[in-house]
Amino acid sequence: MLQPKPFKAPVYITEPLLPPIGDTAAIFKKIWESKQVTNNGIMCRTLEKKLADFLKVKHLSLFSNGTAALQIACRALNLGGEVITTPFTFAATPHALAWNNIKPVFCDIENESMNIDPGKIEELVTKDTAALLPVHVFGTPCNVEAIDKIARRHRLKVIYDAAHAFGVSIEGKSIGSFGDASMFSLHATKVYNTIEGGALAFGKQDLKIRADILKNFGFRSESDVQEPGINGKLNELQSAIGILLLEKIGREIEARGKITNIYRNILKGIGGIKFNRDIPGVVHNYSYFVIRINKGEYGLTRDEVYEELKKYNVFSRRYFYPLCSNFKCYGSLQKRPLSVAQAVSEEVLALPLHGRMDTAFAERICSIISYIKGRAHKL
């Protein structure tokens, strides 16, 4: 096999979806004319309505980022004590708990879905457990039915971290319709973005009202401050970007699906490389393409592949490594072994993916992965 050429320019894990620059002038002009640039203006309110419709959820609030949204969700639900979550997630998930003086309790994950293992949740429930905070990792839905049963049995609240799951549905039901609240991150690296931003979807209106007060310093009215809130508002310019991008999201997800299929079709022929397939009944959003590398079969460790790819100007990411439970700040909180999560975190590698990526790039990345396997013994 001929050695593949390195890419001329770096290929990063993703590129933000942006509206054509020319499209921004007209909508920004409206904001300039209104002179309202933030504080729940027309753009923010419009986007909240459009997103609630698009995501098929009853109530939705926008925030300055997903982490603030998650922090506010914990407050709106009056959580304290302990919350059971997954160690295989982005730092923001347990941090949102810790910032509310809530103790994150880490539960092991399922090997296949890489999501929290419902079979291991109940042994972690104590008298201090207030809620569950599962994550739909890489947009793969959690076992929502099993989680719902556990929550009802122990009277626990459920907040889903749906940061990766924008646009995902299960049997026609929106991913944002499960639990008490679901958080979507609208950060530039996500499938759909407002540059920075976040959203909470709720089934109940009183939660939206409370969250809207909490994101605006606790103001219930001009002179009535109900409680110490924070500033978690999304501004008008970013909301306008969100309005423009909502028209592009369908094609973005479609294009990501195409790249994903190219990756899958080529990589399935390489021993030691595994990846997840689409799940029947689930509408996927192709937010990440993650491979799992079996060192025994492939000949290189995940870290070696990660370093090798850099030599070809390909910048993959080790999502999620290290586990949150291995962070210095959470190291002492581990109650049970997290052996599945530990093994998964040492195998995973996210490859470059976005809707505007050249299909030939995906093919070349696969060639590199195939080529370096053949040379494993020579490194």
Ligand SMILES: *Cc1c(COP(=O)(O)O)cnc(C)c1O
């Ligand atoms: C991106 C992300 C967040 C945080 O969202 P921000 O909008 O960046 O604050 C939370 N959880 C997960 C799993 C994420 O990937």
